[in-house]
Amino acid sequence: MINASRDQAVRSTLIFAAPVVWVAWHDVRAAFVMAGMGTLSALAGGAIPHPGSQEPAFVEGLFAYYKLSILAVCTVLVRRHVRHEEPS
Numbered sequence: 001m002i003n004a005s006r007d008q009a010v011r012s013t014l015i016f017a018a019p020v021v022w023v024a025w026h027d028v029r030a031a032f033v034m035a036g037m038g039t040l041s042a043l044a045g046g047a048i049p050h051p052g053s054q055e056p057a058f059v060e061g062l063f064a065y066y067k068l069s070i071l072a073v074c075t076v077l078v079r080r081h082v083r084h085e086e087p088s
Contacts, residue, residue: 020068
């Protein structure tokens with residue numbers, strides 16, 4: 001929606017990362033789904049591939065999913081530390 005309203009591609013990872021962090025705090029499995037949805041949204045919105053990039057969109061999409069997935073895992077680790085949970 002932001003891409004369409006600004007008539008340009010928003011390439012900030014923060015926009016796609018915020019929902020992943022929120023979901024990961026509650027359910028890590030759903031966070032991986034949200035990371036996939038964020039990657040597909042970036043692809044559909046024109047944020048992937050970056051202008052002038054030599055990489056195919058598939059490779060950039062995998063890299064975006066990788067970054068969002070790592071963010072989900074880090075969020076779960078922080079949540080466990082804050083709540084003093086034992087790993088399951």
